[in-house]
Amino acid sequence: MGNIVKINNLNMSYGKTAALKNINLELPDDNFIGLLGPNGSGKTTLLKILAGLITYYTGEVHIDGQPVSTYTKSIVSYLPSSPYVNPRLTLEQLINTYASFFPNFSREKANYFFDYLHLAKNTMFSHLSKGLQEQVALSLALSKNSKLYLLDEPFGGIDVSTRDKINDMIVTNYPNNSTFLIVTHEIHDMESLLNYVVFIKNGEILLAKSSDSIRSGNAQSIEGFYKEAFK
Numbered sequence: 654m655g656n657i658v659k660i661n662n663l664n665m666s667y668g669k670t671a672a673l674k675n676i677n678l679e680l681p682d683d684n685f686i687g688l689l690g691p692n693g694s695g696k697t698t699l700l701k702i703l704a705g706l707i708t709y710y711t712g713e714v715h716i717d718g719q720p721v722s723t724y725t726k727s728i729v730s731y732l733p734s735s736p737y738v739n740p741r742l743t744l745e746q747l748i749n750t751y752a753s754f755f756p757n758f759s760r761e762k763a764n765y766f767f768d769y770l771h772l773a774k775n776t777m778f779s780h781l782s783k784g785l786q787e788q789v790a791l792s793l794a795l796s797k798n799s800k801l802y803l804l805d806e807p808f809g810g811i812d813v814s815t816r817d818k819i820n821d822m823i824v825t826n827y828p829n830n831s832t833f834l835i836v837t838h839e840i841h842d843m844e845s846l847l848n849y850v851v852f853i854k855n856g857e858i859l860l861a862k863s864s865d866s867i868r869s870g871n872a873q874s875i876e877g878f879y880k881e882a883f884k
């Protein structure tokens with residue numbers, strides 16, 4: 654086992670607002686990692702830096718041993734918290750578009766995910782409800798064979814009964830040796846999936862530990878420990 658992400662002395666500001674403060678962090682590969690923290694703590698900013706969308710920062714950010722670059726972008730799949738998907742395309746057309754844009758996109762997976770979630774492929778994206786649109790965006794992100802998946806609030810508008818189904822979908826279909834870094838406020842619903850967690854507050858890392866060490870060391874769930882840490 655190695656580290657898929659290594660970050661040294663990362664600082665990032667939006668003008669005068671410091672969003673990330675001297676971050677040092679290593680993320681072990683082959684894990685489901687929760688990036689957890691209150692609103693405004695810097696989670697989305699960190700994901701955007703890893704996705705290569707924010708480049709104005711100081712410090713070093715390496716993914717799979719390489720600085721953020723065209724290579725790292727090719728092995729990362731990023732799901733923003735408000736994904737943009739062309740609303741006038743049907744799901745079938747979206748599959749075709751993604752397949753032509755991304756060499757690592759798997760049509761088989763996208764078809765499988767849409768069937769699994771009962772999303773009809775002849776439906777136009779704009780005709781779906783917000784929650785169903787989020788299911789489509791998540792399915793498309795998961796259909797790229799990647800080493801690192803960055804998912805920003807994947808359960809945002811998705812109903813509780815579908816969340817377990819999606820957890821199962823993620824666990825059963827992820828490529829070997831890939832890592833998920835998941836931003837979520839739905840700790841309870843994702844707890845069974847996460848085997849490593851990072852707590853972030855006011856742009857600073859509070860802890861980065863395996864879920865088992867938190868559960869055994871503190872005799873409580875990650876959600877319980879989170880509430881204690883941030884109260």
Ligand SMILES: Nc1ncnc2c1ncn2[C@@H]1O[C@H](COP(=O)(O)OP(=O)(O)OP(=O)(O)O)[C@@H](O)[C@H]1O
Nearest residue numbers: 667670671672690691692693694695696697698699
């Ligand atoms: N485009 C922007 N311009 C100015 N400040 C920003 C911008 N985006 C984020 N910030 C600020 O940077 C800090 C970190 O924001 P970020 O969106 O990374 O937090 P977050 O942990 O993802 O929050 P949330 O849980 O609410 O989504 C906050 O203080 C926020 O107000």
